[in-house]
Amino acid sequence: xxxxxxxxxxxxxxxxxxxxxxxxxxxxxxxERGNIRYHFFENAKDCLDYFxxxxxxxxxEVLFTDINMPEVSGFELLAKVxxxxxxxxxxxxxxxxxxxxxxxxxxxxxxxxxxxPVNYRDLQNRIEADYGVNLQ
Amino acid sequence: MGTSRNVLExxxxxxxxxxxxxxxxxxxxxxxxxxxxxxxxxxxVGHAIKPQEKSVLTDYLYSDGKFIDxxxxxxxxxxxxxxxxxxxxxxxxxxxxxxFPRDQLLKDMKAQSYMGAPFFSPDGELLGLLVVMDAQPFKxxxxxxxxxxxxxxxIGAEYRRLDVEETLKQHNEDLExxxxxxxxxxxxxxxxxxxxxxxxxxxxxxxxxxxIIINASELLMSSEIDSESRRRALDMIYQYGVxxxxxxxxxxxxxRQDENMQPERIDVSTLLSHALDVFFRSRNDISLKSxxxxxxxxxxxxxxxLIDSPGVERxxxxxxxxxxxxxxxxxxxxxxxFIPELRVDLHVERGRCQIRIRDNGTGIPQTHLLHxxxxxxxxxxxxxxxxxxxxxxxxxxxxxxxxxxxxSKENEYTEVIIEFPEVFLLAExxxxx
Numbered sequence: 001x002x003x004x005x006x007x008x009x010x011x012x013x014x015x016x017x018x019x020x021x022x023x024x025x026x027x028x029x030x031x032e033r034g035n036i037r038y039h040f041f042e043n044a045k046d047c048l049d050y051f052x053x054x055x056x057x058x059x060x061e062v063l064f065t066d067i068n069m070p071e072v073s074g075f076e077l078l079a080k081v082x083x084x085x086x087x088x089x090x091x092x093x094x095x096x097x098x099x100x101x102x103x104x105x106x107x108x109x110x111x112x113x114x115x116x117p118v119n120y121r122d123l124q125n126r127i128e129a130d131y132g133v134n135l136q
Numbered sequence: 137m138g139t140s141r142n143v144l145e146x147x148x149x150x151x152x153x154x155x156x157x158x159x160x161x162x163x164x165x166x167x168x169x170x171x172x173x174x175x176x177x178x179x180x181v182g183h184a185i186k187p188q189e190k191s192v193l194t195d196y197l198y199s200d201g202k203f204i205d206x207x208x209x210x211x212x213x214x215x216x217x218x219x220x221x222x223x224x225x226x227x228x229x230x231x232x233x234x235x236f237p238r239d240q241l242l243k244d245m246k247a248q249s250y251m252g253a254p255f256f257s258p259d260g261e262l263l264g265l266l267v268v269m270d271a272q273p274f275k276x277x278x279x280x281x282x283x284x285x286x287x288x289x290x291i292g293a294e295y296r297r298l299d300v301e302e303t304l305k306q307h308n309e310d311l312e313x314x315x316x317x318x319x320x321x322x323x324x325x326x327x328x329x330x331x332x333x334x335x336x337x338x339x340x341x342x343x344x345x346x347x348i349i350i351n352a353s354e355l356l357m358s359s360e361i362d363s364e365s366r367r368r369a370l371d372m373i374y375q376y377g378v379x380x381x382x383x384x385x386x387x388x389x390x391x392r393q394d395e396n397m398q399p400e401r402i403d404v405s406t407l408l409s410h411a412l413d414v415f416f417r418s419r420n421d422i423s424l425k426s427x428x429x430x431x432x433x434x435x436x437x438x439x440x441x442l443i444d445s446p447g448v449e450r451x452x453x454x455x456x457x458x459x460x461x462x463x464x465x466x467x468x469x470x471x472x473x474f475i476p477e478l479r480v481d482l483h484v485e486r487g488r489c490q491i492r493i494r495d496n497g498t499g500i501p502q503t504h505l506l507h508x509x510x511x512x513x514x515x516x517x518x519x520x521x522x523x524x525x526x527x528x529x530x531x532x533x534x535x536x537x538x539x540x541x542x543x544s545k546e547n548e549y550t551e552v553i554i555e556f557p558e559v560f561l562l563a564e565x566x567x568x569x
Contacts, residue, residue: 019351070413071430076426
């Protein structure tokens with residue numbers, strides 16, 4: 001237990017609400033321990049609203065977003081977040097596995113790219129490595 | 137009547153037929169006049185039945201002042217056998233029944249005299265024969281021979297003309313059939329092209345539930361999971377399995393060839409949303425996708441009686457595809473200042489469902505605007521479009537008693553306005569018959 005460590009804000013955006021439920025179940029333990037504050041949004045607009053109305057914690061906020069969503073795409077969300085809230089790390093999670101989508105994500109400032117179905121072990125390793133939080 | 141009659145006078149008298157008559161009518165008139173001028177009871181025109189040519193079928197049979205039903209008779213033992221063998225007139229001025237005792241037709245007709253002349257095609261092929269007969273002996277043999285020979289040739293010419301006409305008609309029918317077949321082929325090609333275009337979208341659509349099924353299964357396989365999470369994960373696997381199945385069922389419906397479709401009550405709001413969804417999932421051109429501003433306003437739960445709803449969905453996809461094509465073209469030409477916009481609107485107005493799909497792309501020049509819904513009209517390079525997309529789209533709407541209109545200004549916008557009649561609102565009670 002590392003209660004002294006401040007919590008990591010994990011924000012997930014996907015138009016499939018079940019994706020939110022699955023990650024919530026996956027992260028149940030660190031959430032209960034207070035290592036992670038979990039936020040899920042079904043669209044980019046709600047996510048941006050949340051960022052507008054919350055306080056920044058540089059290095060302790062990470063966004064995972066789907067790309068293909070109705071109305072506002074994950075690319076747009078990525079671009080807006082990097083422009084307005086550059087301290088927030090953004091990872092893409094998409095069924096697209098083409099070079100162009102991946103390249104575009106990095107050009108827009110994404111920190112990483114996971115292709116769906118996302119291997120949870122990979123995701124867990126990445127979060128633990130980058131943010132020093134224990135997800136077990 | 138005496139032997140003093142002039143052959144040319146007789147021929148001219150018969151020949152003086154109404155100029156407007158042609159073909160069969162002309163031949164009938166000639167026969168009628170021939171019988172009258174030669175004062176004979178019977179005239180017949182017929183042809184040997186191919187391929188054996190052992191019997192003759194009459195095409196015209198004139199008896200006692202009127203046309204009667206045609207007959208078939210055996211050539212063997214008939215004076216006609218000689219006619220068809222020779223090249224000139226065969227004549228038996230009297231006693232023809234005694235000369236051809238086996239000819240039943242001569243007996244039935246009580247024929248005394250017989251004169252027959254063959255007629256040929258230009259390459260010498262026998263086409264048929266002209267026969268005159270009487271219950272009396274012939275009187276003016278020489279005159280009759282000339283007249284019959286002359287008119288056999290004339291009737292032969294008419295036969296050839298009819299034959300050419302028939303062949304031409306047949307060629308035209310064949311051509312028309314060919315055009316129809318090719319059109320059907322192109323229509324199904326166009327349909328397959330649309331299905332091909334949306335297959336990618338459907339594949340992506342299918343990946344969503346599959347990904348969730350995979351993630352939920354992984355969750356179930358992980359050791360530490362409470363019973364509530366287990367229940368939810370199982371429920372998800374089931375729900376998304378059903379959804380994946382629905383997607384496949386829909387895709388199969390698209391590929392189905394169903395000619396006699398009955399109208400079905402369809403939620404056109406969902407149909408249009410799904411078309412948009414599938415279309416955009418299928419598009420992977422990031423430069424347009426990331427710049428595109430979509431403004432979608434679809435009134436929910438608008439229901440219509442639709443024939444061939446998969447076809448209506450393809451129609452939506454085709455129209456959206458055209459809009460995005462126009463946006464993509466304009467974006468490529470622009471220097472970066474252009475913001476592509478797609479507006480899709482569905483609402484009910486005075487009991488009609490109106491759908492507007494508008495883009496601010498390249499637009500359609502006035503000269504093309506009148507023709508864009510015409511069959512085979514295309515401005516794309518050969519091989520890139522069948523020229524049937526909008527035509528099929530319009531037909532599909534009209535098949536559902538709707539209207540399909542296009543407004544456009546070059547370089548500014550294109551707006552497709554589709555209207556369907558007879559909207560069912562959800563408040564309306566179910567009509568049962």
